[in-house]
Amino acid sequence: MEKPLPGAEYPTIYQKVLSQQDWNAKNTAFQQTNVHENLSLNQQGFLEGQLSYEADSLTLETVVQEVQELISRYSIYMGIPAGQTFDLENELVTHSPLLIPDGSTSISNYFSIIEVIKETDDWEYFKDEFRNPQIYLKQKTIEGQQFLGPDLIFDFDETNRVIKISGNWLPKAFKPENEIYSKTDATAITYRILLDETGKDFWERKHTWNFRKVFILAADNEENRICECWQLVTMISDRELFYIYIDTQTGEIIRQYRRWVMF
Numbered sequence: 001m002e003k004p005l006p007g008a009e010y011p012t013i014y015q016k017v018l019s020q021q022d023w024n025a026k027n028t029a030f031q032q033t034n035v036h037e038n039l040s041l042n043q044q045g046f047l048e049g050q051l052s053y054e055a056d057s058l059t060l061e062t063v064v065q066e067v068q069e070l071i072s073r074y075s076i077y078m079g080i081p082a083g084q085t086f087d088l089e090n091e092l093v094t095h096s097p098l099l100i101p102d103g104s105t106s107i108s109n110y111f112s113i114i115e116v117i118k119e120t121d122d123w124e125y126f127k128d129e130f131r132n133p134q135i136y137l138k139q140k141t142i143e144g145q146q147f148l149g150p151d152l153i154f155d156f157d158e159t160n161r162v163i164k165i166s167g168n169w170l171p172k173a174f175k176p177e178n179e180i181y182s183k184t185d186a187t188a189i190t191y192r193i194l195l196d197e198t199g200k201d202f203w204e205r206k207h208t209w210n211f212r213k214v215f216i217l218a219a220d221n222e223e224n225r226i227c228e229c230w231q232l233v234t235m236i237s238d239r240e241l242f243y244i245y246i247d248t249q250t251g252e253i254i255r256q257y258r259r260w261v262m263f
Contacts, residue, residue: 003180006249011218012173012226017043030077039074039165046168047077058158060111063135064088066163067154078152079169081142092154093136097129107135132157139169142226147173147215148245149226173215173226179248183211186230186246193244193256198236209234216245218254227254235261 039049055062089108139149155164210233229245244256
């Protein structure tokens with residue numbers, strides 16, 4: 001039986017370039033709030049630019065204070081939903097050069113690592129690796145549902161005592177009441193993909209899947225779409241996971257990839 005089409009309000013679309021009229025209106029409101037001459041709105045209407053900070057050294061307290069002040073003043077221009085609160089010590093993350101495989105850790109842990117190294121003779125060797133951290137605030141939810149979304153980025157330049165701001169969150173999304181493509185539909189699609197990808201018939205193996213429903217950000221040249229997807233994850237070999245995201249409303253494969261498992 002032919003599937004129905006999704007409603008006209010789906011998916012949520014954010015244009016990468018606002019109309020001049022919409023941008024002018026947003027910029028007029030922004031200028032009434034802005035207190036830093038090197039901050040402005042980009043073509044999509046989100047905050048970007050840089051500002052200086054006064055602290056002599058970069059510490060956990062400095063990072064939290066500076067980011068909190070920016071969020072308090074500019075949250076609407078960062079795309080942060082109204083009423084959002086943060087535990088910034090744990091929700092702000094950065095990359096530690098001493099962690100493997102991807103080095104991602106909370107800033108609380110990051111500065112704890114620095115304090116430990118400073119107590120050893122290795123600090124002089126490692127200190128340059130810890131200068132100028134790029135700090136992320138990841139958007140993990142939207143409309144109360146898990147979201148594989150964008151990041152706000154705060155580049156701290158400790159030498160020049162400057163923070164560069166880029167990236168954004170997205171404040172709203174349309175959440176469908178029901179799925180048009182069910183878990184069963186998504187599983188059948190995935191079996192076909194895996195047969196093409198690996199040459200193996202996982203249907204005959206009576207394979208099991210790890211399911212969850214998430215929002216995911218899909219982008220093309222002109223717009224960002226927020227799509228609701230079934231996320232299917234499974235082991236396809238002893239050391240390899242397969243991820244696929246299938247739109248619950250259209251059946252479109254939004255994203256797929258493999259990831260090696262570290263033991």
